[in-house]
Amino acid sequence: xxxxxxxxxxxxxxxxxxxxxxxxxxxxxGFLGAGDIVITCLKCGHRxxxxxxxxxxxxxxxxxAVLAILVVLIIIGPNH
Numbered sequence: 001x002x003x004x005x006x007x008x009x010x011x012x013x014x015x016x017x018x019x020x021x022x023x024x025x026x027x028x029x030g031f032l033g034a035g036d037i038v039i040t041c042l043k044c045g046h047r048x049x050x051x052x053x054x055x056x057x058x059x060x061x062x063x064x065a066v067l068a069i070l071v072v073l074i075i076i077g078p079n080h
Contacts, residue, residue: 010041010048017042020050 007016020039040047 008039010044010046012046013041013044015041015043 008018009016010018018039018041020037022037037050038047039050
């Protein structure tokens, strides 16, 4: 059986065998991270939060390039 391309995967080992649960501490002063979702990989034990996957480097470089072009266009002005 193949996994769908959009399946949630462990960022460390790539496994789709994961468990999501709540994490947090209740202190005398109130709640600290209470109810935060933490995902645990059942294969390697790595713990991570939803949406914490890293952006690929090429995406970051593309954004830097676009911003650099915009800065140059702003500096030279629309009349050149």
